[in-house]
Amino acid sequence: MGKIFELIDISATYGEGIILKDVNLTINSNDFIGIIGPNGGGKTTLVKLMVGLLKPVKGRIIMHKASGRDTKNQIGYLPQISLFDKRFPISVIDVVLSGLASEKAVFKKYTKADKDKAIELLARMGISDLYSRPIGELSGGQMQRVFLCRAIITSPSLLILDEPNTFVDSKFEADLYDILLELNKTMAIIVVTHDIGTISYYVKTIACVNKYLNYHPSNIITEKQLAAYGCPIQIITHGDIPHTVLKKHDH
Template sequence: MSKILELKSIYAGYKDDIILNDVSLEILDDDFIGIIGPNGGGKTTLLRVILGLIKPFKGTIEYFGDSNIDRNNKIGFLPQINQIDNKFPVSVYDVVLSGLIYNNGFYYKHSKKDKQKAKETLQKLGICDLKERHIGELSGGQMQKVLLARAIVSSPRLLILDEPNTFVDNKFEGELYEILVQLNKDMGIIIVSHDIGTISTYIKTIACVNRGLHYHKSNKITEQQLASYNCPIKLITHGEVPHTVLKKHNH
């Protein structure tokens, strides 16, 4: 396992409001990190810093690894679904191709290689039959898969998902996590979720973001630990308490 990126004592926020306080985090290419935390705690801010959408006030981000890979396509991103205009005239296939947007050359046509990659990705996620559909004709779960396809079509080293389990039923959610487990063999994954109960069986580690960051190198997490992090999240879920269904992992 190798390092993908490292945040070193990051301070970040908006205008004069510092939301992230001295956050350091190291992300490896086999990581599967679940980020939890209260609203306004800085989950989204942390994602935006990692994605390069906002500049931190202080601190550094270092990206590691293969410098041959275009920096632009190293990170795949799945945004919250309500950020997307579903009336925009674009088909599923085009959305997936947009994941291969590069910073060079003209954009009139995609290469054969790009088209092949888009098709393979659709196949991988089992949504080939939706290829020609307009995005307004999709269900919430289908839309999530399309956005996931767009995020991974460039074979990124790190996949970032912002609340992928909203507007999705349980069956879809299960499917999604199985796909993520498969993808995790090739890339690091960071997933932000308000619903820690359902993701904790799949993720390897938990980070609680509440202004600061409390990185817990395991997916076991107890009420007491959360309380000591000052992280008001409930662990109540259907059936068993999450930490009793732990999968084997080494740290």
């Protein structure tokens, strides 16, 4: 266990508006963090900063080199699914292998080992029989699994998922979180979501983003605490616990 990734005093803007201000977050190697917050609160901006799609206007982002791993693609990323061209002519296995594309030298082809790894990952998600199908023929949940395989084929030390449950059927949602728990043994995981109901059973800690970031070092969080964080999000309650997001505080 050690630091793998740090955001230090990060501020980010969109146009003239400040989206994130003075955000600090340290991610350790076995973290499983849920990032919640209202729409427009800066969740997606935070993800884009972390994966390098945006540059902060202030602050530093530090990726610590994990032992025995290539630093180039230490972050696996599952983007929001709605952004893809679903008719693009590409097969499932080529999507998974594309996760390795930037690590390969120009002349080198994908090796048999690469392909075996891709098939093995697809098998873990229960969709290895679809490997040669065009990506557009898959259902939303199946596509999501393919993109998860693409994100983890490099064995990253940090996996970031942006709204993974948007297009996922409820059956896969449970499977997904079990898969994440398994993956969490070898990599840190960050899940960004507005649906704090299901996720909070799985995450270890919660960060609330609404321009500022408030880190909550447990997976139990109350409505009152959310209000104190300035994080007005809709609370989904479960069963007999009407005013608590997840479980009751036992203290």
